Amino acid sequence: MRSRFRPPFGLTLAAVAAVLFLHIPLLLIGLYAFTTEETAYTFPPPGLTTRWFLEAFQRADLWSALTLSLKVATITTLISLALGVLAAFAVHHGKFIGKEAITFLVILPIALPGIVTGIALRSALKMMSLEFSFWTIVLGHVTFCIVTIYNNVIARLRRTGFSIVEASMDLGADTFQTFRYVILPTIASALLAGGMLAFSLSFDEVIVTTFTAGQQATLPIWILAQLSRPRDRPVTNVVAFFVIIITTLPILLAYRLTRQDEEVQ
Amino acid sequence: MALSSSTFDHANARKASIGRRFSRYFHRHPRLSILLLLALPLLWLGAVYFGSLGALVLQSFFHYDSYSGHVLPQLTGENYLELLSPSNLSIVLRTTSMAVAVTLASALLAFPLAYYSVRYAKGRTKALLYLAVILPLWSSYIVRVYSWKLILAREGIISWFLAQLGMTQLLENVLKLPGIGGASLSMSMLGMWMVFVYIWLPYMILPIHAALERVPKTLLEASGDLGARPGQTFWKVTLPLALPGVVAGSIFTFSLTLGDFIIPGTIGNSSLFIGQAVLRHQGTAGNIPLAAALTVVPMAVMAVYLVIARRLGAFDAL
Numbered sequence: 001m002r003s004r005f006r007p008p009f010g011l012t013l014a015a016v017a018a019v020l021f022l023h024i025p026l027l028l029i030g031l032y033a034f035t036t037e038e039t040a041y042t043f044p045p046p047g048l049t050t051r052w053f054l055e056a057f058q059r060a061d062l063w064s065a066l067t068l069s070l071k072v073a074t075i076t077t078l079i080s081l082a083l084g085v086l087a088a089f090a091v092h093h094g095k096f097i098g099k100e101a102i103t104f105l106v107i108l109p110i111a112l113p114g115i116v117t118g119i120a121l122r123s124a125l126k127m128m129s130l131e132f133s134f135w136t137i138v139l140g141h142v143t144f145c146i147v148t149i150y151n152n153v154i155a156r157l158r159r160t161g162f163s164i165v166e167a168s169m170d171l172g173a174d175t176f177q178t179f180r181y182v183i184l185p186t187i188a189s190a191l192l193a194g195g196m197l198a199f200s201l202s203f204d205e206v207i208v209t210t211f212t213a214g215q216q217a218t219l220p221i222w223i224l225a226q227l228s229r230p231r232d233r234p235v236t237n238v239v240a241f242f243v244i245i246i247t248t249l250p251i252l253l254a255y256r257l258t259r260q261d262e263e264v265q
Numbered sequence: 266m267a268l269s270s271s272t273f274d275h276a277n278a279r280k281a282s283i284g285r286r287f288s289r290y291f292h293r294h295p296r297l298s299i300l301l302l303l304a305l306p307l308l309w310l311g312a313v314y315f316g317s318l319g320a321l322v323l324q325s326f327f328h329y330d331s332y333s334g335h336v337l338p339q340l341t342g343e344n345y346l347e348l349l350s351p352s353n354l355s356i357v358l359r360t361t362s363m364a365v366a367v368t369l370a371s372a373l374l375a376f377p378l379a380y381y382s383v384r385y386a387k388g389r390t391k392a393l394l395y396l397a398v399i400l401p402l403w404s405s406y407i408v409r410v411y412s413w414k415l416i417l418a419r420e421g422i423i424s425w426f427l428a429q430l431g432m433t434q435l436l437e438n439v440l441k442l443p444g445i446g447g448a449s450l451s452m453s454m455l456g457m458w459m460v461f462v463y464i465w466l467p468y469m470i471l472p473i474h475a476a477l478e479r480v481p482k483t484l485l486e487a488s489g490d491l492g493a494r495p496g497q498t499f500w501k502v503t504l505p506l507a508l509p510g511v512v513a514g515s516i517f518t519f520s521l522t523l524g525d526f527i528i529p530g531t532i533g534n535s536s537l538f539i540g541q542a543v544l545r546h547q548g549t550a551g552n553i554p555l556a557a558a559l560t561v562v563p564m565a566v567m568a569v570y571l572v573i574a575r576r577l578g579a580f581d582a583l
Binding site for chain 1: 291295296298299302303305306307309310311313314315316317318320321324374375377378380381382384385392394396397398399400401403404405406407408409410411412413414415416418420421422424425463466467470516520521523524525526527530531540543544547553556557560563564567
């Protein structure tokens with residue numbers, strides 16, 4: 001539905017305003033990481049400095065939060081990849097009762113507010129008297145990360161169809177060979193895209209994590225603590241800036257991967 | 266020829282590797298292979314996740330002994346009755362009104378951008394606009410909330426901007442309004458509403474964009490050929506066809522606002538939202554039954570909402 005006419009001025013203005021609204025806050029994060037102001041959020045910043053980067057770099061609590069977040073995101077991504085691929089294959093290839101229910105079950109954790117998932121898992125853990133640990137965080141994250149892999153893989157499978165798998169089997173390959181040499185190369189970029197989205201989803205998840213982390217602090221939990229009791233404003237600004245950078249890169253990469261995919265189609 | 270081929274098959278079968286035998290077995294037993302594929306995902310999502318949800322709903326019917334702080338597994342409806350107490354009712358009402366206000370504002374902001382992108386943007390501009398929407402969507406939620414702490418602060422950019430325009434007094438007056446005002450923007454409902462709209466806006470833009478993309482060009486041409494002015498075509502053809510997209514987007518903005526406890530805890534005054542109340546009840550008091558009953562509220566509201574949305578055809582626009 002493309003128009004030959006020029007857009008009305010009001011429409012252009014509203015569109016530009018919405019884009020600015022979405023992006024000015026992120027740009028401000030970039031600016032405040034360099035401010036010399038220590039105790040307030042003064043705009044414009046009275047001066048610019050890079051000393052907070054060095055200070056943040058030397059903070060042990062930040063490093064441990066960062067490593068925990070990276071570890072959780074890595075393990076979460078790996079488990080979600082396995083489970084997401086399995087579910088996508090079952091739903092795509094199989095004919096069975098309750099197929100709709102599987103799709104529903106995969107989507108449910110992101111459709112329901114995070115607090116519901118969080119409190120449900122927390123009370124279940126307590127009921128079984130399990131201690132909060134690294135694995136309880138992963139347990140929560142995987143539930144809502146499976147969907148990113150599942151969606152990407154099933155979209156790819158729908159486009160490629162089952163014929164190449166049948167062709168491979170007809171030519172004498174067994175299930176594992178077919179998976180290794182035919183299916184895996186076809187879904188590789190979908191896996192990469194889904195995996196990167198899962199990674200960034202897990203890396204900055206905070207709502208479910210508050211319920212399943214116990215005393216451990218992931219990087220978003222560390223920021224959350226600063227939100228309610230701002231003690232290290234300049235360092236928090238630097239951390240916020242860093243998080244934006246580290247999550248933007250996988251998103252851009254995932255976007256490139258899925259876009260190439262569409263162009264091929 | 267047929268004979269030799271079958272002999273070959275036999276020889277091959279005898280030599281068949283373990284992998285080959287496995288794949289034949291699975292091929293002949295499709296149900297077993299589906300079961301094997303689904304076992305782990307089902308264990309995780311079905312048993313762990315869905316099981317926990319079920320247990321939570323069950324606990325909302327349990328009795329909480331406020332003297333001992335123990336939860337007793339006696340079925341009772343008292344937690345739901347307690348939801349109707351004035352203080353809890355006002356929490357539910359406050360949260361739902363905020364969700365409605367956020368949804369309306371998101372739809373109004375999202376539509377022009379989606380419409381512009383589908384109707385007028387081409388090639389690179391279109392790709393850039395798409396990226397401009399998905400980048401904030403996927404980037405850090407907590408950092409995006411934090412950025413508004415900087416923006417809404419008394420010494421922040423909004424106050425500075427209004428001061429440049431000589432409109433500081435206007436802001437002061439708005440903040441004096443009952444209900445939406447507060448000591449400063451970051452301590453007002455107005456500020457909280459802005460943050461909610463900012464955080465959930467991309468979830469509204471994408472479904473509207475998808476719905477608009479699906480409006481057939483031929484319909485618009487037909488409308489024009491039959492003598493409709495562009496404005497008429499927009500109101501009578503484009504908008505009704507894009508409506509399922511708006512409803513689909515509102516599922517997200519509505520549900521996400523209902524369950525959030527971080528934004529009301531960071532911005533705004535001390536009046537509670539559903540999420541905060543849940544957090545408080547399950548925290549120090551250990552009143553899981555009441556907390557569970559409170560989380561059933563957003564679940565129930567969303568269930569009703571989804572049924573209506575499905576009737577309006579929003580699921581095709583997801």
